Amino acid sequence: MSCPYVILARMKNFVRKCEHILKMYVMADKNHYIELVTMQRRDFIRIGGGMMLAIPVTGRTGMLTDARSRVVIATRQPGGDRTAEVGAEDINGLFEKGLVTLFDTSSTGEAWRRIVRRDQTVGLKVNCLSGRGTTHAGLVDAIIESLRGYGIPANRIVIWDRFNRDLESAGFSLNFDRAGVRCYGNDYLGFEEDFEISGSAASLVCKTLTRICDVVINLPVLKDHGIAGMTGCMKNFFGAIHNPNKYHLDTGNPYIADVNNFPVIRSKVVLHICDAITAQYEGGPSYMPHWSWPYNSLIFSRDPVALDYTGWQIIEAERRRRGFKSLKAAGREPAYILTAADAAHRLGNADPEKIQLINT
Amino acid sequence: MSGLIDNLKYPLLPGPTRRQFLQQSLFAGCGMMCGIPGHEQASAREVFEGKTQQFTIEARFYEKLDYQKIRCKLCPRECVIDDHERGYCGVRENREGIYYSLVYARAVAINADPIEKKPLFHFHPGSLAYSIATAGCNVNCKFCQNWEISQVRPEDIRSTYMPPEKIAQSAAQYGCRSVAYTYNEPTIFFEFMEDTAIATRASGLKNVVVSAGYINKDPLSRLCQTVDAVKIDLKAFSESYYKNYVNGELKPVLESLVTLQSLGMWTEIVYLVVPGLNDSESEFKGLTRWITDNLGKDVPIHFTRFHPQYLLKNLPPTPLRTLERAKAIADAAGLHYVYIGNVPGHPAENTYCPSCGKTVVTRSGFIVREINIKKGKCPYCSGPIAGRWQ
Numbered sequence: 031m032s033c034p035y036v037i038l039a040r041m042k043n044f045v046r047k048c049e050h051i052l053k054m055y056v057m058a059d060k061n062h063y064i065e066l067v068t069m070q071r072r073d074f075i076r077i078g079g080g081m082m083l084a085i086p087v088t089g090r091t092g093m094l095t096d097a098r099s100r101v102v103i104a105t106r107q108p109g110g111d112r113t114a115e116v117g118a119e120d121i122n123g124l125f126e127k128g129l130v131t132l133f134d135t136s137s138t139g140e141a142w143r144r145i146v147r148r149d150q151t152v153g154l155k156v157n158c159l160s161g162r163g164t165t166h167a168g169l170v171d172a173i174i175e176s177l178r179g180y181g182i183p184a185n186r187i188v189i190w191d192r193f194n195r196d197l198e199s200a201g202f203s204l205n206f207d208r209a210g211v212r213c214y215g216n217d218y219l220g221f222e223e224d225f226e227i228s229g230s231a232a233s234l235v236c237k238t239l240t241r242i243c244d245v246v247i248n249l250p251v252l253k254d255h256g257i258a259g260m261t262g263c264m265k266n267f268f269g270a271i272h273n274p275n276k277y278h279l280d281t282g283n284p285y286i287a288d289v290n291n292f293p294v295i296r297s298k299v300v301l302h303i304c305d306a307i308t309a310q311y312e313g314g315p316s317y318m319p320h321w322s323w324p325y326n327s328l329i330f331s332r333d334p335v336a337l338d339y340t341g342w343q344i345i346e347a348e349r350r351r352r353g354f355k356s357l358k359a360a361g362r363e364p365a366y367i368l369t370a371a372d373a374a375h376r377l378g379n380a381d382p383e384k385i386q387l388i389n390t
Numbered sequence: 391m392s393g394l395i396d397n398l399k400y401p402l403l404p405g406p407t408r409r410q411f412l413q414q415s416l417f418a419g420c421g422m423m424c425g426i427p428g429h430e431q432a433s434a435r436e437v438f439e440g441k442t443q444q445f446t447i448e449a450r451f452y453e454k455l456d457y458q459k460i461r462c463k464l465c466p467r468e469c470v471i472d473d474h475e476r477g478y479c480g481v482r483e484n485r486e487g488i489y490y491s492l493v494y495a496r497a498v499a500i501n502a503d504p505i506e507k508k509p510l511f512h513f514h515p516g517s518l519a520y521s522i523a524t525a526g527c528n529v530n531c532k533f534c535q536n537w538e539i540s541q542v543r544p545e546d547i548r549s550t551y552m553p554p555e556k557i558a559q560s561a562a563q564y565g566c567r568s569v570a571y572t573y574n575e576p577t578i579f580f581e582f583m584e585d586t587a588i589a590t591r592a593s594g595l596k597n598v599v600v601s602a603g604y605i606n607k608d609p610l611s612r613l614c615q616t617v618d619a620v621k622i623d624l625k626a627f628s629e630s631y632y633k634n635y636v637n638g639e640l641k642p643v644l645e646s647l648v649t650l651q652s653l654g655m656w657t658e659i660v661y662l663v664v665p666g667l668n669d670s671e672s673e674f675k676g677l678t679r680w681i682t683d684n685l686g687k688d689v690p691i692h693f694t695r696f697h698p699q700y701l702l703k704n705l706p707p708t709p710l711r712t713l714e715r716a717k718a719i720a721d722a723a724g725l726h727y728v729y730i731g732n733v734p735g736h737p738a739e740n741t742y743c744p745s746c747g748k749t750v751v752t753r754s755g756f757i758v759r760e761i762n763i764k765k766g767k768c769p770y771c772s773g774p775i776a777g778r779w780q
Contacts, residue, residue: 221546225701227701256470273530273542275480275543276478276541278478279637316458316473316475318457
C-alpha cells in the first residue's frame with residue numbers, strides 16, 4: 031500500500047494535469063481563460079470536476095458558461111421604466127449598476143477581474159461617426175475611472191475609432207503620448223499588411239486593435255442604419271478595418287458577421303456596452319434629432335449578437351409606436367444578426383429563448 | 391536637428407514595413423529610371439495636420455437628397471451616402487451634404503510605361519504613356535494585382551501632389567506621347583482625370599483610359615470629349631462572375647462598350663482568363679458573338695493569363711492551351727485582332743493583317759520590334775489595319 035504522502039502527491043499531480051488540460055482547451059476563448067486563471071484552486075476543482083462529469087453526459091465540450099446569453103438593460107429606475115432622464119451625472123451610477131448586474135458581482139472591480147488582467151492594455155472602441163450621436167464622453171469617463179480604480183494605469187487605456195477627426199468632432203482630445211489615457215484614430219498607426227479572411231470578408235485590421243490592445247470594450251450607439259437596418263455592437267467593428275465601404279452591400283449581410291468572425295476581433299472583445307441613452311429609430315447612422323428618442327439606458331452584454339438582437343427589437347418597437355414600417359418592410363432587415371448566430375459563425379445567440387434579459 | 395524634433399507636433403510615426411519599403415522603392419526606382427524627379431509627398435503626419443485640402447474638390451456627378459444625404463451618379467452603383475460617410479470606392483465623401491473627391495491631384499503611382507503595357511496594341515505602338523493612379527476602386531476584384539492601391543483609402547497610402555498642369559508638363563518633358571489613367575479604376579478620380587486630360591490635350595499629347603467600364607453613361611460620354619483611347623477590362627461574360635468575383639455587374643460594362651463604340655472612341659478589350667471561373671467554351675463563344683454583333687470585328691481583344699493574386703491565390707496560372715482555345719474561338723467568330731497576353735514571346739502578341747495574314751507589328755512582351763503599317767494599311771496587300779497609328 032502506498033504511503034499517504036505518495037497518494038497525496040499523486041492527487042496533486044493529477045489535479046495539476048487536469049488544470050493544464052482545461053486551460054489548453056479553453057485557450058481559444060480568452061475570456062474564459064482569464065476567468066480560469068483568476069479562479070481559486072478550490073473553485074477549479076469544483077467546476078473542473080463538474081465538467082468531467084458533464085462531458086460524458088452531454089457528449090459536448092465547451093459548456094463552461096450558461097448557454098443563455100445575458101443582456102442587461104440599466105436604467106435609472108429599475109423595472110423597465112425608461113422615462114427617467116439620464117443626465118451626465120447619472121451615467122456613472124448607471125454604468126456601475128449594469129456592470130455588476132451583468133457579472134452578478136458585488137463590485138465593479140470584481141466584474142473587471144472576470145475579463146481583464148491588471149497588466150493588460152484595454153481598448154475602448156467608441157463610435158464617433160455622427161458627431162452629436164456618438165458614444166457619450168461621460169460613459170467613457172466612467173469606464174476609465176472604474177478601470178483605474180481596478181488597477182489599470184491610465185496609459186494602458188486607449189480610446190480609439192476610425193479617424194482622429196471623428197474623435198475630435200465628438201469631443202475627445204487626441205493623445206498620442208504614452209502618458210495618460212491614449213486617444214487616436216486608425217489613421218495614426220494604420221493597418222496590418224496581412225489580410226484577415228472570414229467568409230466573404232477580407233480586410234486589413236487596424237494596428238491599434240492588433241498590436242496595442244490586449245482586450246477591447248466595445249461602446250457602440252444604438253441607431254437605425256440606412257443600409258444595414260440597425261447598427262450596434264457588430265457593425266461598430268467596421269471601424270476597425272481598412273475597407274468598410276466595401277461591405278455595405280446587401281444590408282451588410284453576411285459581411286458584418288464575417289468581419290466580427292475575424293479571430294483577432296472575436297478573441298479580444300470582452301464586453302459590449304451599448305449607449306442607448308439617446309437612441310435613433312430612423313435616418314441613421316447620421317444623427318437625426320427628430321428621429322431620435324430618449325431611451326435613457328445602457329445595455330450590457332458579453333454576447334454581441336444577443337445585444338444586437340435586443341437592440342433591433344427596441345428599434346422595431348419604437349418604429350411601430352411611431353407608425354413607421356418595420357425594417358423588413360423597409361427593405362433593410364438586419365439579417366446579419368441572424369447570420370452571426372448561424373452554425374458557420376456562432377458569434378452568439380439571436381434566439382430570444384436563449385437570451386436572458388435583465389432590466390435593472 | 392534636435393530642435394526640429396522638439397517642435398514636432400506629434401511623435402515620430404513607426405518606420406515603413408518591409409512591404410511598404412519595397413513598394414516605395416519600386417515606385418521610386420521606376421521614377422528614377424524614367425527620370426521623373428521626386429515630388430512633394432503627403433504623409434500620414436500631413437493628413438493629421440490637415441494638409442490634405444489640396445486633394446479635395448467637389449464631385450461633378452451627384453445628386454443632393456434630403457437630410458444632407460447624397461446620391462453619387464458616377465457609377466452604376468449610385469451609392470446613397472450619409473453625412474461623413476464614403477461611397478463604395480472609399481475616395482468620395484459626403485461632408486454636410488456636399489460630395490467631395492478626396493483624390494484630386496493625389497497620385498500614388500507615376501510611371502512612364504510602354505503603351506503596350508496597358509495593353510493598347512493599336513494606339514501609337516512603341517510610344518510611352520505617362521501613367522498615373524490614385525487610391526481606390528469602385529469594384530473589388532478578388533484577383534486584383536494592384537489591390538495595395540486600389541483597395542485602400544487615400545489616407546492609408548503615401549501620395550504625391552501632382553496637379554493636372556504639372557502632369558502635362560512632366561509627360562511632355564519625359565518624351566511620353568500620352569497620359570494613361572490606369573492601375574486603379576480611373577472612374578473614381580473622374581475630376582482629376584478630366585482636368586488632366588484637358589491640360590494634356592492642350593499641350594498636344596493624347597489621353598488613354600484603362601478602365602473596368604463600370605461607369606454611368608453621362609460621365610463616360612463627357613470623358614470621351616477629352617480622351618483618345620480606352621481599354622476596357624471585361625472581367626467575364628456572366629453576371630454571376632461579376633457578382634461573386636468582381637462585386638460589380640456585367641450589363642453596365644457592356645453598355646459602356648456600346649457607348650464608346652457609338653462615340654467613335656478607339657477601344658480595346660482585355661479578358662483575364664481565370665482557370666475554372668470564366669474559361670468555359672460557351673462563355674468565350676457568347677463573348678465573341680456579342681462583340682461581333684455589337685462592336686464589330688475590328689475591336690482588338692486580349693485574352694490574358696491570370697497569375698495567383700490577392701484573394702485568389704489558390705488557383706493556378708492560366709494554362710496556355712486555355713488561352714489558345716479562347717483565341718481560336720474568337721478567330722473562328724471572325725474577330726480580326728485577337729491577342730494572347732502575359733505570355734511573352736507568344737506569336738499571338740503580334741498583329742497580323744486580317745486580309746493577307748502577314749505580320750504587320752512584331753512584339754515581344756512590351757517591346758515593339760517592328761511596325762510595318764503604312765498610313766493605316768498593310769504594306770503587302772494595302773488592306774486596312776484598324777487603329778490609331780500616328
